[in-house]
Amino acid sequence: MRERRIASVPRPVLALLGLALATQFIFSAWQPRPSARAEDLPYPPSSAVLRVLSLGDPIPLAQGMTLYLQAFDNQPGISIPFASLDYGRVQAWLEQILELDPRGQYPLLMASQLYAQVPIEDKQRQMLEFVSRQFSADPNRRWPWLAHAAIMARHRLHDLPLALRFATALSAQATGPEVPHWARQMHIFFHEDMGEYETARMLLGGLLASGTVTDPHEMRFLFERLDQLKAAEKSSSMSKR
């Protein structure tokens, strides 16, 4: 069915339509810009409620929640972006998102790369511990985030025991073929950094003896490190005497 020409519309209707459209644009532009405030982030709904809301398909809900949480970032009005957030709430959101979509890596990336980067040590530690706890649920898939946490603990927090704990957990639990050797060897070098040469030497020797390292370049590098450790251990024991 063909429509009638625009000329068939009375002119007052056309004029008022244009006026109403212009008024709507002006009214919308005049409204204050939306801004996320740190205190606006509420606790997430409970797991049971989220299960109902997901209508049996939790992944889209998890992704929507991730984007919602991400919107509480560097918005106008927040001078210190993430530091002003209530990290208890942030952690609750991340936990719920991971529960809905356990294979998703996004929440762990946000925890280790965004929320752990604030200049507040307590909040950094809270996020690193969160990553460590979540790592245990799926070590072979989540090892990169714990490796990052270990490096952060070592170089940002200068907390070697914490870094060693993360690296040891990584070595013990992330045993899949997709986990690179450098990640699984990290704890050995943290032992060395802590002056525990004997432990480091034993771990490295055990690793080389186990035959898991097959790359000749890597083996040569590790043997050199083993020699260095032996030398360091010898000089350390001599200086103690």
Add this chain to the structure above:
Amino acid sequence: MLRTLNKTLTIASFTLLEAVRTRLPLVMAVVLALLFLGSVFVQHVAVTETARMQTGFLAGTTRIAAVFVLSLHVVSSMSREFNDKGVELLLSLDLPRAAYYLGKFVGFAGIAVAIAMLTSAVVALPSPGPGVALWGISLALELVLMAALALFSAITFAQVMPAISFATAFYLLARSMTAIRLMAGSQLLSPEDWLSRLIARSVALLSLLLPDLSRFTLTSWLLDDGGGVAQVGAAALQCLIYSSLLVLAGMFDLYRKNL
């Protein structure tokens, strides 16, 4: 002029009468009763803040239900009128199309206000505070705007399925526009990336065209701060502007139709 106004009011009164005869009040009462029972269940299973939980559940669900029932009624009523050739019959009389359209809108707006009053009365049962009045007025404004939208989509699409789909999508988008704008403007996205900039600007442009329904009928008015007259005033202004826009756009479509 006066005769046209009388005809407009006659159409409006018949639109209201049709709502009564198609048992819309009964449908709405049953829906509200079921939601009230649902809220009692929520209050019963909640461990703490039981009254708050009940009010929050009731306010959130009745608001959506009112919008849905009203939109469905407007679209199905208009569709029936098209199918029964009632529109042709009316327009064959000495009646401008604008008067017919305005009459229908006034009638549906009246139904919207009645639904809002009924809904507010139910919501007032568990939370009879001062916020209910503002909440109810805001709901009435929201429903009037939705009546204008459903009427516009019914005239434009002339069939139930596309008209309801359009109205629903529009409502959801208008309710979530603020959150979408925040996501699109995130600093985590590369500001140098032309696609990110394009998306952020497109979303900003779209938000100029849509009413911000996330500022209407907030549950926090019932639970926390009781809402403000200024907020309801802004909602009233938005309702006036956007309903006028939709009514005029609907008239534009009706004038162009070959009946």
